[in-house]
Amino acid sequence: MARIKERTDKDGKPRYTAEIRLKGYPTQTATFQRLTAAKKWIQDTESAIREGRHFKTTEAKKHTFADAIDRYGSDVLPIRFNTTEQRNRRPMLAWWKAQIGHCVMADLSTATFAQARDSLAKEGRKGKPLSPATINKYFVVAKDILKRCVNEWHWLEQSPLRDGRVELPELPRGIVRFLDDDELARLTTACKESPNSLLYPAFVLAISTGMRQSETMNLYWREPENPPTETAWGVVNLSESCIILHETKNGDRRRVPLASQALVELQKLNKVRRLDTLLVFPSPTHPHKPIELKKAWLNALIRAEVNNFRWHDLRHCTASYLAMGGASMVDIAAVLGHRTLDMVKRYAHLSDGHIAGVVERMNSRIFGATP
Structure with missing residues (x-):
């Protein structure tokens, strides 16, 4: 919803204040000397908001990415993560701050983070290229910061890293070593x-x-x-x-x-x-x-x-035996304590026998038993 209010300034000239209210977004206002300019601003701004291009809010202009990193390091890290994870994340926060900390939040874009991704792949944190898995960890941290900027601190309307807009390196398939x-x-x-x-x-x-x-x-x-x-x-x-x-x-x-x-x-x-x-x-x-x-x-x-067997591979054994016993990927993720299914996809092939049985039972119900 948008509307324009007309008022007369001290010099006797008209001023037009345009206001945009869209559900789920902060109210946007701007004042113009011409009615046509106010209407054009409404049209452009509404379009930008719906397409996720409108980051030019007051808060987004007021704060830098370094401000967000500092707040994350002081308010989120000590409360949300144990000491080991804090120690793992702090060098990543320092890298992001040195790389793009100077950027105003309103200027952050997918291109900004794509360049950062390429820098990690070529130069890394200490002049050495980082592995795809490590690069993904850096972006996990960046996504978490941006998510809080949107949901909790209201420094951004939308994250430039939402919906996988920056393509990250594909992770190699994990090696599954379990005991026969x-x-x-x-x-x-x-x-x-x-x-x-x-x-x-x-x-x-x-x-x-x-x-x-x-x-x-x-x-x-x-x-x-x-x-x-x-x-x-x-x-x-x-x-x-x-x-x-x-x-x-x-x-x-x-x-x-x-x-x-x-x-x-x-x-x-x-x-x-x-x-x-x-x-x-x-x-x-x-x-x-x-x-x-x-x-x-x-x-x-x-x-x-x-x-060629480590203590950690006992964890792979548990997951593998669960998969071979017919457990779903959701079940395996719950047992191992994974938040997503990405880490348990490596065990999917071990449940092929169970899946084949499910398909066979479905076909038997539809077409009857095979003669």
């Missing part, structure tokens, strides 16, 4: 027979839940008075057969179900747990720090004759 049946049996036995009594329950818990290593190693029997601030951590709840992860890599709180052998192993540990620490997997010499299982893990891999 023989490898799983051998490694399970090797972990069970390890001199380190905590290796086997940690192994079972990791492969049963898909939790990250930091999440597994920083589990407590109850919430500590001073929980860790630099890593993920959680609390075991045996009465409800679950683990509550209070801090995770992406900052979300997550409930992890405990079932079968994982629940049994934690119940056993609870009966013989140490009284000088709340950690489920404490260090034998420093009870308030998690145990270091690297040596015991490597020895188990050697004994089981399992090659």
